[in-house]
Amino acid sequence: MYVDARLLGTFTELAHDGAEAATRSLTQLTGVEASVDVTKVSLVERDAVGSSLERGSFVGVQFGLEGGLSGRAVLAFEREGSEALVAGLLGGAADESMAQSGLSELGNIMMSGFIDGWADYLGTSIAHSPPTYVEAQGSDLFDAGPASADDQAFVFHSGLQCAAQEVTVAIYVLPDADSMAELLSTRSAESIAVEKLAAFNRMTREGAQTAAENVTLLSGVETEAEVARLSFMPIENVPEAFDDTTYIGTAVEFTGTPSGFLLVLFDERAAAAVAEALVPTAAGEGSLTADHNGAIEEIGNVITSGFVDGWANVLQRSVDHTPPRLVHDMGRALVDPLVAQLGQHQRHAFVVDSRMHTAEFAFEIGVHAFPDERELRAALSELDVDRADQTEADPTAFF
Amino acid sequence: MKLYDGRETAAGSDAPGEASEPDRHRVGIAEYAVSTTGATLTTSGLGSCVGVALYDERAGVAGLVHVMLPSATGPGEEPAKFADTGTMLLVDELERAGASRRRLVAKMAGGSDMLDFSTGASIGDRNVQQVRRTLADCDVPIVGEDVGGEYGRSLRLDGDTGTLVIRRANRVETTL
Numbered sequence: 001m002y003v004d005a006r007l008l009g010t011f012t013e014l015a016h017d018g019a020e021a022a023t024r025s026l027t028q029l030t031g032v033e034a035s036v037d038v039t040k041v042s043l044v045e046r047d048a049v050g051s052s053l054e055r056g057s058f059v060g061v062q063f064g065l066e067g068g069l070s071g072r073a074v075l076a077f078e079r080e081g082s083e084a085l086v087a088g089l090l091g092g093a094a095d096e097s098m099a100q101s102g103l104s105e106l107g108n109i110m111m112s113g114f115i116d117g118w119a120d121y122l123g124t125s126i127a128h129s130p131p132t133y134v135e136a137q138g139s140d141l142f143d144a145g146p147a148s149a150d151d152q153a154f155v156f157h158s159g160l161q162c163a164a165q166e167v168t169v170a171i172y173v174l175p176d177a178d179s180m181a182e183l184l185s186t187r188s189a190e191s192i193a194v195e196k197l198a199a200f201n202r203m204t205r206e207g208a209q210t211a212a213e214n215v216t217l218l219s220g221v222e223t224e225a226e227v228a229r230l231s232f233m234p235i236e237n238v239p240e241a242f243d244d245t246t247y248i249g250t251a252v253e254f255t256g257t258p259s260g261f262l263l264v265l266f267d268e269r270a271a272a273a274v275a276e277a278l279v280p281t282a283a284g285e286g287s288l289t290a291d292h293n294g295a296i297e298e299i300g301n302v303i304t305s306g307f308v309d310g311w312a313n314v315l316q317r318s319v320d321h322t323p324p325r326l327v328h329d330m331g332r333a334l335v336d337p338l339v340a341q342l343g344q345h346q347r348h349a350f351v352v353d354s355r356m357h358t359a360e361f362a363f364e365i366g367v368h369a370f371p372d373e374r375e376l377r378a379a380l381s382e383l384d385v386d387r388a389d390q391t392e393a394d395p396t397a398f399f
Numbered sequence: 400m401k402l403y404d405g406r407e408t409a410a411g412s413d414a415p416g417e418a419s420e421p422d423r424h425r426v427g428i429a430e431y432a433v434s435t436t437g438a439t440l441t442t443s444g445l446g447s448c449v450g451v452a453l454y455d456e457r458a459g460v461a462g463l464v465h466v467m468l469p470s471a472t473g474p475g476e477e478p479a480k481f482a483d484t485g486t487m488l489l490v491d492e493l494e495r496a497g498a499s500r501r502r503l504v505a506k507m508a509g510g511s512d513m514l515d516f517s518t519g520a521s522i523g524d525r526n527v528q529q530v531r532r533t534l535a536d537c538d539v540p541i542v543g544e545d546v547g548g549e550y551g552r553s554l555r556l557d558g559d560t561g562t563l564v565i566r567r568a569n570r571v572e573t574t575l
Binding site for chain 2: 035238
């Protein structure tokens with residue numbers, strides 16, 4: 001199966017328009033103002049489909065899709081905030097059963113708005129099954145789907161933000177593999193074989209695993225790789241996929257095929273814990289010393305080199321990177337200038353995300369790469385999928 | 400286009416006797432919004448992007464656009480993504496909402512030089528220069544600005560007063 005980058009862009013825009021239609025329905029029915037934060041299509045491991053949901057409690061409304069687009073769709077509402085939506089919908093407080101049927105009906109109307117544009121574009125009809133109400137913690141809202149030889153799936157994801165109530169609502173559409181293949185069947189010069197995208201994802205997973213082992217080795221803080229995801233979205237959506245939380249980390253530009261930028265971001269707690277493990281003086285939250293910053297810079301360099309050298313090994317290309325620059329700012333503001341530089345030449349962007357997690361301190365480290373779109377496609381077209389596990393980089397080379 | 404004129408949010412939002420919170424609307428990247436009801440318009444995470452705020456005190460009309468790049472390189476692009484077309488669009492939309500161009504005043508913030516790996520003028524600087532040129536072409540004076548530097552910003556525009564509050568990651572606030 002091949003995917004055409006332009007078609008992926010078209011479908012991402014359809015999903016964005018669908019999410020805006022769903023948002024208008026939400027506002028009309030509940031009186032709650034909302035806007036679409038981000039829409040993207042990702043290739044992700046099946047069991048990590050909902051991993052962008054935080055670890056909170058969610059209620060959801062599930063649908064089956066049939067016709068021009070077949071698969072599954074889920075609307076996820078943060079449980080706490082969903083009460084405000086139900087109150088707006090029903091004009092006051094509701095008991096559990098009324099709340100469930102209210103949310104199901106709200107989801108039903110939002111989903112109709114979401115898929116209308118797809119049906120128009122495809123010139124066919126798309127039917128959705130009656131809504132099924134579900135409750136779960138975070139990504140448990142999604143089952144892994146039917147067993148398949150393919151361990152990765154495309155998922156369209158839109159995030160909605162309700163301004164005053166701060167309720168997060170997410171729409172996920174998981175097309176069946178056959179349906180996705182049919183949607184993207186046009187071959188062109190911009191087509192990429194899905195098996196190569198999947199191999200690139202596995203390579204990112206390997207890179208994250210190596211990086212996590214290096215962080216564990218150097219800091220003594222037990223760290224695990226959690227997820228690898230390759231997303232495609234309009235360039236202006238890329239910063240929107242990040243929040244305003246303050247992060248500490250490193251940024252580099254990498255050059256070669258592909259070129260681009262890579263960010264390693266620790267939340268402030270993570271940065272303090274890792275820096276304290278490396279430098280024998282205590283650090284308060286948000287008040288790291290120059291030594292601590294130096295430690296973060298070094299560990300950022302190790303993580304960066306692990307990824308970039310891994311890609312270079314697999315792609316059999318020379319990929320270099322600049323020395324890391326220490327960054328300490330809002331996540332969205334850090335991403336903005338990097339993708340603006342890419343945005344001078346491209347309208348859509350590939351984003352490579354991976355995440356590491358430490359159970360001991362309950363913090364996360366994110367690694368985010370923004371490769372030049374055309375150069376990544378060129379590199380992938382020559383990727384030998386059998387080399388995808390040859391990503392080893394030696395951390396001792398950096399100390 | 401988002402126009403907040405008080406008609407969209409009336410349904411079921413306030414129970415009788417409950418204090419009404421001021422409307423607050425988020426403007427995303429390459430988006431803009433206009434308020435005629437004193438609503439607060441916000442945008443966040445400006446790095447090299449620029450937020451341009453326009454205000455007509457007498458008409459009670461305010462608007463905010465979040466632009467990303469200096470100018471478009473091809474057709475079919477979202478106008479609010481670019482400093483030239485986005486600023487011009489906001490001026491036009493404020494007039495359409497009842498503002499007068501000769502009473503408009505502008506404030507802007509953002510255009511940081513952070514993480515610019517390119518050689519020559521940074522994108523942030525080029526964004527700021529393009530907003531200046533477009534506002535000058537429209538004869539709209541800039542009455543306040545907080546631009547450049549090496550840090551990100553988030554903005555809050557009070558649609559009632561035209562006050563623009565800029566917040567950095569270290570929680571330092573500047574009011575224009």
